[in-house]
Amino acid sequence: MKSERNIVIIGCGAGGGTAAQFAHKVDRKAKITIFEQSQYPQYSKCGLPYVLSGIVSSFNDLIEFSQEWFSKNNIDLFLNTTVEKINPNKQMIYAKKDGNIIEKEYDSLIICTGGKPFIPPIENMKTNGVFSVRTIEDIEAISSFIKKGKNAVIIGAGFIGVEMADNLHKIGMNVAIVEALPSILPTVLDADMSKLVLDKIPENISIFTNHKALKIESENKKINKVLIKDISSDEDKEIDADILISATGVIPETELAKKAGCKIGETGGVIVNNKCETNVKNIYAVGDCTEYVDFVTRQHVPIGLGSIAVRQGIIAGTNAAGGEYEMPDGVLQTSASKLFGIEIASVGPTKNSIKKLSIISGKYSGSSLLSYFPGGKPITIKVSADEKTSKILNAQAIGDKAAQRINTFACAILAGMNVETFRKLETAYAPPVSPTLDAETLVCDIVSLKLNRKR
């Protein structure tokens, strides 16, 4: 056996950077090399919209680990370097930097190639003024372009689309959001819950749900209008647009992995097991280029969350370096955002994504404090449970400490807890902090009563 373990990582995003750090933690002698296509080491993609509004003051702030950090920790980081081929038999990779080929042997390879923006089928997407939201470069480009006019059109009402709307609105833009589905935030909230967010959206943000963007029109080689169609009525509309931002999701970047023989799953991501191993010997994959099992539906789902990419990075890095660490038996897809000052969080698949089960849902709205204590804030929670087993399947929250409340439900789902047990959860009570019975348990009372009526 060689004295040193060679770990090669392709991509220095959240997954790749984290994998490197944990591999280094587990095996201090391991030789770790990262190849990153862009000019930046690991940075927070989720922070990008906030640079636009100035809440985060510079792109540099988003860089979580600098090139110096990696070099101090004996991790070789090659920036501006593209891996062009993997030879899984020789356990070699071939990369290119400044026209030079770099050959590198590996004992373990971790593929963290991430994803690329899905480009929606809108006519003239190559018009000047059309952008995606994925990288520092994207936001830099948007940032310089928004000086040219006040009207922004965003395609896609997922978290990123609405976060972009919030941040553009903060700097005085007029924003229109176009979403083909009937409600906003469709992958994280049921329609009735997303309606509550809709009610909080400022008036000068127009929402076109159930609308499809068809065509971009330009004037002086620059976008000036977007043609959209109302899906129900077939009516065509035109919206003024000085900039268009496409936020319609991400496609796993799997070309290298596929060529190396890695199996690709039904959602287009590299299939990995609970150690983040692919089917190819000594090749791991992590993050947005992968797919994994959903804990609740047992269906494969694409990995699109930074928090999961980081967890997978820990697992792949640890295992590649000879340690032991495994993913839970599925992803919960716990996610959150703060939009227009309101916290929103969700765990588990939305009602629409749970296809095979009969489910019972309940919703509770109340205050975060007892009515006599000043400072209470609204909180709404919705929970769905399996009609047969009464197991909690998902939870969605809007308002006070929504994310932390959803984390409690994440714990319950991970434990396979049913609503009858959860409703009796002894939550912390103190007048300045939280009510005698938390909204978490009260919503489960409602679901539980509904379940009993069905029986």
Add this chain to the structure above:
Amino acid sequence: MKSERNIVIIGCGAGGGTAAQFAHKVDRKAKITIFEQSQYPQYSKCGLPYVLSGIVSSFNDLIEFSQEWFSKNNIDLFLNTTVEKINPNKQMIYAKKDGNIIEKEYDSLIICTGGKPFIPPIENMKTNGVFSVRTIEDIEAISSFIKKGKNAVIIGAGFIGVEMADNLHKIGMNVAIVEALPSILPTVLDADMSKLVLDKIPENISIFTNHKALKIESENKKINKVLIKDISSDEDKEIDADILISATGVIPETELAKKAGCKIGETGGVIVNNKCETNVKNIYAVGDCTEYVDFVTRQHVPIGLGSIAVRQGIIAGTNAAGGEYEMPDGVLQTSASKLFGIEIASVGPTKNSIKKLSIISGKYSGSSLLSYFPGGKPITIKVSADEKTSKILNAQAIGDKAAQRINTFACAILAGMNVETFRKLETAYAPPVSPTLDAETLVCDIVSLKLNRKR
């Protein structure tokens, strides 16, 4: 069978009031009668300290359900009425109001007699200016007395003692807290965690931990000094005192129950099962007059939390009215407070209370947000696990959203989850809301590593 169910409740505190409401919900035809010794219907005892500082503007605000509410809901509430005897064979109670005897038959009786302040063995406790903190009357008396001088001495550094200190400090009093144990908040925080709270206590609040109050001295028939002793050095000290507030815990009020044949447990409370039934047929007991099993230690513990009293009220009321609802298999003693602006929360027994197990603890301090995002607040969490099974036994948190974070641990303890599973919990991440990996999981990483080293 009679057409109407007769439910009698002794005591209209959180437990009794709630029992009445839920009995009424379950059986709309039931005849429900509450006898309450004081002049007030159900009010929030936990809110009392905040009336003193004016955060809550009046005692009336604390009344959660008015006499009108009860009468509207067909619940007979007798205030200023003392139940003097229970005859469990005839299923009758005998009460006294304005010198008149009221006799009342019951099908189910719910005893919610609460607790009375423990009076510490300090010489001259009957001096003018010495108070307990238990009722509206207590706070009214304190409120009028504090005008007589600026120096307050509080005996007992539990949540109530320190909350009183916080609120008295807010209105300009000099406060000294005397606690016989070596650390503050000893029943909810391990000593190392309570040290973090100590560091935040304003300078003009003096803390005398490891000190025993011996004697109250008076001048002009009014308290003016407290003599205390340093338990380690045996040194005697004198503290100026214009008022003394005793907050040294509560003794279950069980006289009526005992005379009716209810078994009293090792901690002095009425023993109840998971339906809140006592050993006497058709007699339930609820709240501070009872004791129950601790979920983690399996030892009996007194019920001292309003949230548990309310839960027991729901359970006793539901069962007494013919419904079905059971307590979980033990209490978690989840609790919280906000002291000097900092949220503090705890679930499970403190390290000192876990006697029979080998336990491993870990502590994590970090920020509530990633460093690049403005507004992050400190959060410290400590978790202990059973060395053998790695099950989570307790968790304590100080700082950002401590109570909600502790609720997640409460869920984990209730589910019997171990730290290895919890550390992989997928928590919600968004830059303005919470970090990529929450402090909750990071502290479990630390405990888990320590456990592995032991193996």
